[in-house]
Amino acid sequence: MMILLESTHSNNQSAQISFAPLVCAQDYPEIYNPKYDFLGQSYASMYPNLHKYPATMLPQIGLELFRDFKAEKSMLLDPYCGSGSSFMSGIEYGIKEFIGFDLNPLALMITKAKLTFIDSQMLLEEKRNMLNQILIQKFKKQEMVDYKLNKNPLDNITNLDFWIEKNAQDDLKIIFSCIKSISNITIQNLLMLAFSETLRESSYTRNNEFKLFRMKNHEQYKPNVVDIFSKNLESLVHDYLTFYQPKIQKISFNVTNSSFRAGKHSFDTILTSPPYGDSRTTVAYGQFSTFINEWLGYGEARKLDSKLMGGSKATNFYNKGFIKDYIFEIAKADKKRALEVSSFYFDLETSIKSMLDSINRKGKVFFIIGNRKVKNIILPTDRFIAEVFCNHGFKHLQTIKRKISNKSMPLQNSPSNRSGAISSTMNEEYIVVCEKYGAC
Numbered sequence: 487m488m489i490l491l492e493s494t495h496s497n498n499q500s501a502q503i504s505f506a507p508l509v510c511a512q513d514y515p516e517i518y519n520p521k522y523d524f525l526g527q528s529y530a531s532m533y534p535n536l537h538k539y540p541a542t543m544l545p546q547i548g549l550e551l552f553r554d555f556k557a558e559k560s561m562l563l564d565p566y567c568g569s570g571s572s573f574m575s576g577i578e579y580g581i582k583e584f585i586g587f588d589l590n591p592l593a594l595m596i597t598k599a600k601l602t603f604i605d606s607q608m609l610l611e612e613k614r615n616m617l618n619q620i621l622i623q624k625f626k627k628q629e630m631v632d633y634k635l636n637k638n639p640l641d642n643i644t645n646l647d648f649w650i651e652k653n654a655q656d657d658l659k660i661i662f663s664c665i666k667s668i669s670n671i672t673i674q675n676l677l678m679l680a681f682s683e684t685l686r687e688s689s690y691t692r693n694n695e696f697k698l699f700r701m702k703n704h705e706q707y708k709p710n711v712v713d714i715f716s717k718n719l720e721s722l723v724h725d726y727l728t729f730y731q732p733k734i735q736k737i738s739f740n741v742t743n744s745s746f747r748a749g750k751h752s753f754d755t756i757l758t759s760p761p762y763g764d765s766r767t768t769v770a771y772g773q774f775s776t777f778i779n780e781w782l783g784y785g786e787a788r789k790l791d792s793k794l795m796g797g798s799k800a801t802n803f804y805n806k807g808f809i810k811d812y813i814f815e816i817a818k819a820d821k822k823r824a825l826e827v828s829s830f831y832f833d834l835e836t837s838i839k840s841m842l843d844s845i846n847r848k849g850k851v852f853f854i855i856g857n858r859k860v861k862n863i864i865l866p867t868d869r870f871i872a873e874v875f876c877n878h879g880f881k882h883l884q885t886i887k888r889k890i891s892n893k894s895m896p897l898q899n900s901p902s903n904r905s906g907a908i909s910s911t912m913n914e915e916y917i918v919v920c921e922k923y924g925a926c
């Protein structure tokens with residue numbers, strides 16, 4: 487077993503990796519399979535995004551995995567389902583029942599919208615009426631506006647005026663109240679995605695970032711909120727009716743806003759893509775979703791990232807299996823970082839263990855993961871996942887390495903957390919495939 491360290495020399499082979507031999511543990515080799523690269527493809531190559539979400543998975547990967555490993559067509563679990571891409575793989579493969587968990591309310595809103603069947607005529611009619619209502623409300627005098635809301639949602643937004651221009655605030659409130667007055671909850675949920683995109687786009691947030699940063703010259707930004715919403719709404723309804731609705735007529739699903747909880751179901755297949763590290767230093771799912779989560783009254787919106795995997799502080803190093811050597815290596819340079827990294831592995835291990843009993847014998851798990859770099863040390867999270875499963879009654883079938891292209895996540899990070907110290911990272915992903923032992 488080796489620990490991968492990025493070379494510090496700056497010669498013409500500066501991109502090369504040097505190897506520091508360390509303790510050898512059971513190995514879970516990675517095999518590169520170009521078939522899984524899907525070069526140039528993104529989530530949207532197969533399905534348009536109903537709403538942006540960071541680090542979405544390619545449904546094409548899941549579909550190929552199901553075929554290659556002859557997955558059962560029974561109920562599919564995704565314990566970190568995000569915007570529900572794994573379920574799209576399942577639908578293409580012929581699976582009809584889906585169970586998902588995610589701590590981010592926005593993620594579940596997107597997943598529900600993708601999986602809920604709505605009659606076309608009803609949707610188009612509600613959309614038309616709602617747009618008319620918005621125009622009527624907008625041209626009424628302010629004091630006559632009938633918001634039909636119990637609570638002013640603008641009060642939920644922290645630092646409201648810092649983030650959203652005054653006129654935009656009024657228009658957003660009108661649009662929201664018109665969506666809320668739709669009696670059909672599934673239509674409300676779908677159309678709320680257009681509102682959520684509009685909220686983000688019309689705020690002062692820099693739109694090409696997952697984290698919340700205010701744009702430069704924000705004083706000059708005077709968004710036409712109703713126009714932005716109308717465009718988002720048209721493309722949302724078109725994409726839903728064209729790409730999703732025809733495929734979801736005969737499916738059922740249940741998604742829960744929590745970490746995985748064992749219930750009455752057991753599974754032959756898990757397909758998932760867990761976070762690659764804590765939200766603070768990898769992908770800030772919580773920050774990306776802050777405005778809509780706050781707007782909808784989710785009181786913990788600003789704390790979400792600290793509740794996600796690796797978000798809490800560990801008080802001791804993770805010191806099991808072979809990942810401990812990597813953590814000790816990081817600790818030599820920075821104890822605090824080593825504790826942060828430990829926290830992620832503690833959480834990931836606890837999370838995996840919570841689902842073991844819910845997997846049937848011969849059940850297959852597919853975990854898609856990136857191996858992040860901290861302090862110039864590449865952390866083999868794929869091997870960590872394989873090891874946790876193999877320590878608990880599973881065998882490792884394969885780890886497939888694939889090249890990433892088009893994934894909506896930062897390909898550059900600051901491995902030392904020093905500004906300016908940027909190195910490219912995670913150009914590859916790993917698909918860990920394990921199977922629960924069949925014998926009693």
Ligand SMILES: C[S@@+](CC[C@H](N)C(=O)[O-])C[C@H]1O[C@@H](n2cnc3c(N)ncnc32)[C@H](O)[C@@H]1O
Binds near residue numbers: 569572587593745759
């Ligand atoms: C890589 S994303 C999943 C993306 C998803 N496959 C998609 O295509 O949209 C990881 C997800 O894990 C969620 N998450 C992080 N920690 C979690 C936990 N402890 N329990 C459940 N979900 C968690 C995040 O909110 C995020 O949506």
